[in-house]
Amino acid sequence: MYTTDFSVVPAQGQAGAVVLAEGRSSAGRADGVTWRRRLRDGSIAFELLTVATAEQAEAIARSHPARTVVLVAEERGYTNGIWRAEGAEPMAHNEHFHPTSSETRESRTPPRIAAAVRRPRGEAKPSRPRRWTIFDTGSMFLGATRYRHPIAWLVTNRYWWTMTAKMARMSGSVWHGVYWEPPWTLGTLATYRTRDDMLRFARMPEHRHLMQWIVQDTVNANAGFIRLYATREELARQTAEGGGPFAHAEPEEEGRRVSHGGRVGAESPRLHLAPVETEADFQAFLAAPRRGEPEHLAVPLQESSLRSWRERGAPGGEPVELFLARRGDPETGEVVGRTTIHADARLDAKLGTRATLFGATFAATAGDLRDLLSAIERRAGDDGSAELFGPVSLLPNQMGGVITSGFGERGFMDSPWNHEWVPAAYEAAGFVRWHESDSWIARLGGDPASAGVSATDLERAGIRIRRASRIRHRRDVRDLRALTNAAFEQLPYYTEISAEEMRAATDGLIALMDPNLWLFAIDRASGEPVAFVLAVPDITRVLQRSGGRVGVRELLTILRDRMLRGGGRASLGASRGSGADDAREAILLIHGALPSVQGRGIVSLLWRELETGLRNGGYTALRSTVIGRDNPASSRHIERLRGVPLHGHTYFRKRLGGASRRAGGAARGATGSDPESTPEPERTDA
Numbered sequence: 001m002y003t004t005d006f007s008v009v010p011a012q013g014q015a016g017a018v019v020l021a022e023g024r025s026s027a028g029r030a031d032g033v034t035w036r037r038r039l040r041d042g043s044i045a046f047e048l049l050t051v052a053t054a055e056q057a058e059a060i061a062r063s064h065p066a067r068t069v070v071l072v073a074e075e076r077g078y079t080n081g082i083w084r085a086e087g088a089e090p091m092a093h094n095e096h097f098h099p100t101s102s103e104t105r106e107s108r109t110p111p112r113i114a115a116a117v118r119r120p121r122g123e124a125k126p127s128r129p130r131r132w133t134i135f136d137t138g139s140m141f142l143g144a145t146r147y148r149h150p151i152a153w154l155v156t157n158r159y160w161w162t163m164t165a166k167m168a169r170m171s172g173s174v175w176h177g178v179y180w181e182p183p184w185t186l187g188t189l190a191t192y193r194t195r196d197d198m199l200r201f202a203r204m205p206e207h208r209h210l211m212q213w214i215v216q217d218t219v220n221a222n223a224g225f226i227r228l229y230a231t232r233e234e235l236a237r238q239t240a241e242g243g244g245p246f247a248h249a250e251p252e253e254e255g256r257r258v259s260h261g262g263r264v265g266a267e268s269p270r271l272h273l274a275p276v277e278t279e280a281d282f283q284a285f286l287a288a289p290r291r292g293e294p295e296h297l298a299v300p301l302q303e304s305s306l307r308s309w310r311e312r313g314a315p316g317g318e319p320v321e322l323f324l325a326r327r328g329d330p331e332t333g334e335v336v337g338r339t340t341i342h343a344d345a346r347l348d349a350k351l352g353t354r355a356t357l358f359g360a361t362f363a364a365t366a367g368d369l370r371d372l373l374s375a376i377e378r379r380a381g382d383d384g385s386a387e388l389f390g391p392v393s394l395l396p397n398q399m400g401g402v403i404t405s406g407f408g409e410r411g412f413m414d415s416p417w418n419h420e421w422v423p424a425a426y427e428a429a430g431f432v433r434w435h436e437s438d439s440w441i442a443r444l445g446g447d448p449a450s451a452g453v454s455a456t457d458l459e460r461a462g463i464r465i466r467r468a469s470r471i472r473h474r475r476d477v478r479d480l481r482a483l484t485n486a487a488f489e490q491l492p493y494y495t496e497i498s499a500e501e502m503r504a505a506t507d508g509l510i511a512l513m514d515p516n517l518w519l520f521a522i523d524r525a526s527g528e529p530v531a532f533v534l535a536v537p538d539i540t541r542v543l544q545r546s547g548g549r550v551g552v553r554e555l556l557t558i559l560r561d562r563m564l565r566g567g568g569r570a571s572l573g574a575s576r577g578s579g580a581d582d583a584r585e586a587i588l589l590i591h592g593a594l595p596s597v598q599g600r601g602i603v604s605l606l607w608r609e610l611e612t613g614l615r616n617g618g619y620t621a622l623r624s625t626v627i628g629r630d631n632p633a634s635s636r637h638i639e640r641l642r643g644v645p646l647h648g649h650t651y652f653r654k655r656l657g658g659a660s661r662r663a664g665g666a667a668r669g670a671t672g673s674d675p676e677s678t679p680e681p682e683r684t685d686a
Contacts, residue, residue: 001078001079001080001084001094002076002077002078002094003076003077003078003079003084003085003086004075004076004077005079005085005086006077006079006085006225006227007085008079008082008083008084008085009079009083009225010035010083010144010181010185010225011034011035011050012034012035012050012142012144012187013077013083013142013143013144013225013227014034015034015035015050015051015052015073015227016051016052016053016054016057016072016073017050017051017052017053017054017056017057017058017070017071017072017073017229018048018049018050018051018057018070018071018073018140018142018229019048019049019051019057019060019061019064019068019069019070019071020046020047020048020049020068020069020071020134020135020137020191021046021047021049021060021061021064021066021067021068022044022045022046022064022066022067022068022135022278022280023045023046023047023066024038024045024047025047025049025060025064026063026064027049027051027060027063027064031051031056031059031060032051032052032053032056032057032060033049033050033051033060034050034051034052035049035050036048036049036050037177037179037189039177039189041133041134041175041283042130042133042283043279043282043283044133044134044279044280044283045279046134046280048189050142054070054072054073057070057072058070066278066280067135067278067280067331067332068135069134069135069137069231070231070232071137071139071140071229071230071231072229072230072231072232072235073227073228073229074227074228074229074230077225077226077227077228078094078143078224078225078226079224079225080215080223080224080225081146081221081222081223081224082146082222082223083146083223083224083225084223095112096109096110096111096112097110097111097112097199097202097203098110098199098202098228100196100199100200101195101196101237101238102196111203129287129290129295129300129544129545129546129547129548129549130283130286130287130290130547131171131287131290131291132173132174132175132193132287132291133174133175133280133283133284133287134174134175134191134280135280135284136174136193136284137174137175137191137192137193137231138192138193138194138195138230138231138233138234139191139192139193139194139195139197139198139228139229139230139231139234140189140190140191140192140198140228140229140230141188141189141190141191141192141198141226141227141228142187142188142189142226142227142228142229143187143188143224143225143226143227144179144181144185144186144187144188144224144225145185145186145187145214145221145223145224146184146185146221146222146223146224147184147185147186147220147221148184148219148220148221148222149184150184152184152220152221153184153186155213155220156186156210156214159206159209159210160210162206163204163206163207163210164176166204166206167190167201167204170197170200170201171197172192172193172194172196172197172198172200173190173192173197173201174191174192174193175190175191176188176189176190176191177189177190194234194237195228195230195234195238198228269327269328270327270328270371271325271326271327271336271337271368271371271372271374271375272325272326272327272328272329272330272333272375273323273324273325273339273341273375273376273379274323274324274325274326274330274331274333275321275322275323275324276310276321276322276323276324281322281324282306282307282310282322284324284335285306285322285324285338286300286303286306286547286548287547288324288335288337288338288362289338289362290547291364292362292364292365293362293417293418293419295544296410296544297407297408297409297410297411297417298411298417298418298544299410299411299412299413299415299416299417299540299543299544300543300544300547300548301360301393301399301548302543302548302549302550303547303548303549303550304507304549304550305393305504306322306360306548308504309322309340309394310322313342314342314344314394314501315498315500315501315503315504315505316344316346316498316500316501317500318342318343318344318345319342320340320341320342320394321340321341321342322338322339322340322360323338323339323340323341324337324338325337325338325339325363325368325371325372325375336363336364336365336368336372337361337362337363337364337368337369337372338360338361338362339358339359339360339361339362339372339376339391340358340359340360340361340393340394341356341357341358341376341379341380342357342359342394343355343356343357343383343385344357344394344395344495346495346496347389347395347396347493347495350492350493350494350495351389351492351493353386353387354384354385354386354387355385355386355387355388355389355653356376356379356380356383356385356387356388356389357389357390357392357394357395358376358388358389358390358391358392359390359391359392359393359394359400360391360393361390361391366421366422366424366425366428369422369425369426369429370425370428370429373388373425373426373429373431374429376388377654377656380656381656381657385656386655386656387653387654387655387656388431388652388653388654388656389434389651389652389653390651390652391416391651391652392651395493395495396435396493396494396651397488397491397493397494397495397497398505399414399415399416400416400651401416401626401649401650401651402416402418402422402423402426402649402650402651402652403416403417403418403423403439403647403648403649404423404433404436404647404648404649404650405645405647405648406439406645406646406647406648407419407420409441409646409647410540411540411647412439412538412540412585412587412623413536413538413539413540413543413587414587414589414625415439415623415625415626415647415649416649417647423650426652429654430654431652431653431654432652432653432654433650433651433652434650434651434652434653435492435493435628435650435651436628436629436648436649436650437626437627437628437629437648437649437650438626438627438629438635438645438646438647438648438649439623439624439625439626439627439645439646439647439649440623440624440627440635440638440643440644440645440646441621441622441623441624441643441644441646442621442622442624442638442641442642442643442644443620443621443642444611444614444615444619444620444621444622444641445620448611448612448615449611449640449641449642450607450608450611450640451608452608452609452612453465453605453608453609453612457605458605461521461600461601461602461605462523462524462525463521463522463523463524463530463531463602463605464521464522464524465519465520465521465522465605465606465609466519466520466521466522466529467515467516467518467519467520468513468515468518468519468520469515470510470513470515473509473510476518476520477502477503477506477509479520479529479532480502480506480532480534481497481499481502482529483520483529483530483531483532483592483593483594484497484532484590484592485497486594486595487592487593487594487595488592490595493651508550509536511555511558511559512536512537512539512558513536514535514536514537514586514613514617516613516614516616516617517533517534517535517536517537517586517610517613517614517617518532518533518534518535518536519532519533519534519606519609519610519613520532521593521602521603521605521606523597530593530594530596530597530602531591531592531593531594531597531602531603531606532590532591532592532593532606533588533590533591533603533606533607533610534588534589534590534591535586535587535588535589535610535614535622536586536587536589537558537585537586537587537619538584538585538586538587538623539554539558542554542557542558584618584619584620584621585619585620585621585622585623586614586617586619586621586622586623587622587623587624587625588622588623588624588625588638589625590625591603591606591607591634591637603637604637607637607640607641611641622638622641622643623646624638624643626649
């Protein structure tokens, strides 16, 4: 029941404010702390402190060396049973839910709490990758229920997991946790972006059913309380929208704002590049694109790669800096984008320039991208770079670029996806397109496009075909590196892959690979590999569901899907709904041949054998990473499989005026150094 008197609830329910502090806080009882819990949000360690007053909470936040969020208590809350100061009563509901801001503004009556509601059903929908971290919290629910006996816990457990799974899929849900106090008290801590997001959760059928069960007199529980908290930003928003429960809050000081970090700073529209320094920053870096890109179209970069860049730099040893694009306060302003910034001497030598490279780049709007590119340009100018080149992750022969068409088609592993307005935003910022290309897709329905490879075909070409092996994986990776460097050396963007870079690029390939899709052509006379083709099962949906994380759960999903597929079409129906539909497609990562054997049709034989492997393996489509438009010889192979272009693709370059300011800067004018020059044709195969 509603109340403003919390004098008999546990200590955490009597607090006037809450502080969420990254790491550990040095504040104690003398600073007003009444209760604390050390918690985690994924890999972020933080401490939750309940504090007697809002002023004391803000003082704790100002003195804390890392990120904080200060949440101020709403005057009105909820108590029940023996924790009710007005006198112990049987457990009971309020008649109506708390009003949302729109209900307050429009003077509408909220729904009745005790209205009939369906019994919760278990749902098989996968959870969504995280969009927010604990430091994006704008509103918080803190409460507890004092159960009568452990059997009540078991009954609660029947509905708890369904309820929390559905809550995690809500767009405004940030984080939730539980705590225990003896003998049978279970408490809930849940944070949201806004107070309205929190109230939407309260109205879910799963939550309503559980609350109706709990308050059946005192059979299941005999006490409960709820306190609601919000940042001062959220308080001000509620006040501006017509009062309601936050009408008592004082307006913010004019010309000032309080960030979600709990710190006061001058209002500023400028976008800042804030370096990723803490784990909370890194989690915000991972989450940023999830807030603006469609989950079914965009493909996240693998978390392990991003973490490796942050901790160890590029595989070749060059440092890689990760930045958040923040509006206003450089430390606590709203995150509207992200990028990496680095340099690579090998690419500079290849292009005859000194370039600042940027990648993993995301911005929420065209205006944010414009300002983000301006900030990157200022940084490059300070370094004396001759040009900007990107987006690349980390080099153009690895991953990156911008798609220029096919925006309605999903991306896939090792390929980008972006909104339709992105290419125009780059061009409006003075960038020019460089090395335009296409990704491709071949649907494998109908009759085979070509006959299988016969012994006569192999003898005539002077080769034999070797499939990759998990037992001899190191040998295959070594041969792949040698062939790739030799086959692609003449490309205008290609830089030699070091052994360390190849190890990083093929990390996890042994678990993902299908030996029938990774083929080598071995010269009969010398016994050495002379050509190759490498395709892998498409795990894009797994990456989309996990937000780019590949852990034990994701590996088990991949292995399960492969077993369900069973190596043939007959088993595909059994895998529907399991996620195995994703594995029915494959991705061509790379193919090529030594220059000395190009023109002999060897790669064509490998492609014919690849088609046989795809069809025997039950694959229904083959997607190809980008092939240059000036390289018809390479695209001809997938065209023979009735393939068609999927996404247009390009990189962007922009000249700067600071080449002379960097000591040792390479002179311009070398082949390929002009962003507007025509690149040399690719020679992956003839």
